[in-house]
Amino acid sequence: MKQLLPLLAFLAGLAMLSAQNAPLPIICGNEIFSHIVQEKYPELDAAFRATFEEAARQSHAVTQRSPLHVNVVVHVVWNDPAENLADSIILNQIQILNADYNRMNADTGNLRAYFQDVAGSADIHFELAEIVRVQTNALFEVDVLGGDLLSALKSDATGGSNAWDTEHYLNIWICKIQPTTIFGLTIGQTLGIAFPPNGLDHWPEGVSAPTAEQDGVVIDFRAVGSNNPNTIEVAGGTGNLTIKGRTSVHEVGHYLGLRHIWGDGGFLGPNDCAQSDGVDDTPFASAQSSFDCEVTKNSCEQVEAFYNDDPLDLVENFMDYSQESCMNMFTKGQAALMRSVLMGPRAGLLDPVSIRQPVLVLDSRIFPNPAQDRAMLSLQLPETADVQIRIISPAGHVVLEMPAQPFSSGQQQIAIDTQVLPVGIYFVHIQANEKTQQ
Ligand SMILES: [Zn+2]
Helix, strand or coil, X not given: CCCHHHHXXXXXXXXXXXXXXXXXXXXXXXXXHHHHHHHHCCCHHHHHHHHHHHXXXXXXXXXCCCCEEEEEEEEEEECCHHHCCCHHHHHHHHHHHHHHCCCCCCCHHHCCHHHXXXXXXXXEEEEEEEEEEEECCCCECCECCCCECCHHHHCHHHCCCCCCCCCCCEEEEEECECCEEECCEEEEEEEEEECCXXXXXXXXXXXXXXXXXXXXXXXXHHHCCCCCCCCCECCCCCCECCXXXXXXXXXXXXXXXCCCCCCCCCCCCCCCCCCCCCCCCCCCCCCCCCCCCCCCCCCCCCCECCCCECCCCCCCECCCCCCCCCCCEEEHHHHHHHHHHHHCCCXXXXXXXXXXXXXXXXXXXXXXXXXXXXEEEEEEXXXXXXXXXXXXCCCCCEEEECCCEEECCEEEEEEEECCCCCCCXXXXXXXXXXXXXX
16 A cells, blocks of 8 residues: 555646646656656655766866767657658757757847856757658557656657667657546646656666666657747647747756756645755746746745845746746756766767768868858768858857758858858868768
8 A cells, every 4th residue: 555655646746737737738758757756766856966966076077168069860750741840840959959058049138137147058069860750650648657758659669769879879759749648637748758867876776768778858749949830739728839949958958967947846746945956056946937938936035055145036947847938048057067967977979970971072162251141152072961061260169050951962052141150250160971871
């Protein structure tokens, strides 16, 4: 009987959630998962804290800050043709990840002045290695009672798509995530799911992916990119969610070790100000935002050590549940923690992968030069290849990164939007890779 008690408490919490937010609350799968694990592993909270303390300690030890490049494979597992997202949407999503993780997003200016100094760039760059497409008849639903987070999606044998080596690739699966149900009762719609990193000493068994093959991120097809024609309704049926590709930014944050900014106290756990996300410069919040943008909210009225002040809730943070058009930042503490995780348990993602061979660029010209609003880059390639273009400042920083795009052999031109660049001299880094061979 003792075994049943946590489960009953869990169910009671879910029923409450359903009543409060009927008919369709939108949730992040990590929230469900962390509560499942909390029920199974009472020591989890202490373990989380220990992990973040260790990660923070490691991040302080890193003196040399260099760009970190992560290899990414996107699996599009589709049933209805609308779920088979076009390449342009996937590439747009990768571009959004690269903007948001490097504080190059266009809406950084929307952050309230009080928090501008706290915002940080993680200098983490995502490089798309391949888009894998699988047509399926399978339907994918989170099994809350069984504690199964879409494992079928991650296996060819069950209508999904096998992961690429999860040590070396961030696998992102895109599919239609069915509404979450318990005993036939719909309790919510999950937009995304991610597992925190594996192999940290202080994490209890069960908090990371159940198997290496399941490690990665899942995103509902309607929540990918900012140019996605598919829509998803706000809880309560008051209209459609504004989608700007930030579900992926949020889930990759979990994958790189971040917790929700309110410390996961507001869903099934205690809804109070004692729950920490383990990061000093994220203000305490008693609960998550409700897909809104309440910039005057102060859910925990207390002076915090980092600020020596009582800060308002940081609703612009990617790890809240605010409107995607409201989110625009990670804090420096969050950026340091993700970099620490990426140089620790997820360091394999930074290894160069050998399957994409560079292609020699036969000729390249830029005109006009200097350019005002737009420059044209003319390339000549000996064979068809994917071309990645980065604009580098004299100090060596990537100031503009265009999504990789296919070029045919021979001479071809591409426009570079230089309006966004301050006046100056820049280097154009051109990387051409042959199509991936599997
Ligand atoms: Zn989440």
